[in-house]
Amino acid sequence: MNLNILKNYFQQALHYRLTKEDLIILLKGTGLCILLGYTFYNSVFAVIIMLPAIIPFFVYQKRKIKEKACKELGIQFKDAILSVTTAGKAGYSIENAFNEAVQDMLSLYGKNSLIYKEMKRITIGLKNNLILEDMLTDLGERSGNMDIQEFAAVFAVAKRSGGNMTEILNSSIRMISRRIDVEKEIDVLIASKRMETRIMEAVPFFIILYVSATNKGFFEPLYANVLGKAVMTVCMVIYIAAVYMAEKIIDIEI
Secondary structure (H helix, E strand, C coil): CHHHHHHHHHHHHHCCCCCHHHHHHHHHHHHHHHHHHHHHCCCHHHHHHHHHHHHHHHHHHHHHHHHHHHHHHHHHHHHHHHHHHHHHHCCCCHHHHHHHHHHHHHHHHCCCCHHHHHHHHHHHHHHCCCCHHHHHHHHHHHHCCHHHHHHHHHHHHHHHHCCCHHHHHHHHHHHHHHHHHHHHHHHHHHHHHHHHHHHHHHHHHHHHHHHHHHCCCCCHHHHCCHHHHHHHHHHHHHHHHHHHHHHHHHCCCC
16 A cells, blocks of 8 residues: 555656746745755755755645645635625526636636636536535535535535535634634734744844854854764754754644
């Protein structure tokens, strides 16, 4: 079983195509390796040794981008359900209400938005006689968004039991809105702390670069012998650990 998982992983890796976004992340990772290598070791060889660190950096950045997209999709999904509710109140069936909501999402967010692409996918599925509940469940699983997953579960039960769809949609909108409002309040409260964290992360580099520029050879004892390199390695490890802890502290999930 583990061999099959590993085989699938390598097959996906071989067929993976780098996007513009991926190239930007790789450039940032390369720049970070150069900065760390020259700041802590003043050595091209150290930069080369650090280059494999781009891989975990790439994975971490992709995860952060996915989390951001998940949040954006959740906000857009709330507006989509609101549009579906409005169409339902106008007399449309629930399936036709989703078809009508597509145009609203196109006007509101544009054709490149996540919600428009997902709503368009649902309408195409409905034309091919796919079950709406199954498509919503699939959307929740693919996006990883808790609000969409909960809505899909409630919607599926209500559709099978013949519940009041308008009231269910309104209740889902209220629930999603409350969660989004709490997330926004938290973002506002920690925005200044997030900025302070970014500044503190950059301070050690500015200090070392400033001292190196104003006092030539000040760090030479640390760069020129094994003990000095060991000290700088410990400092770098402590710095990376501190940055990781700071990111975990300000990364608050609801």
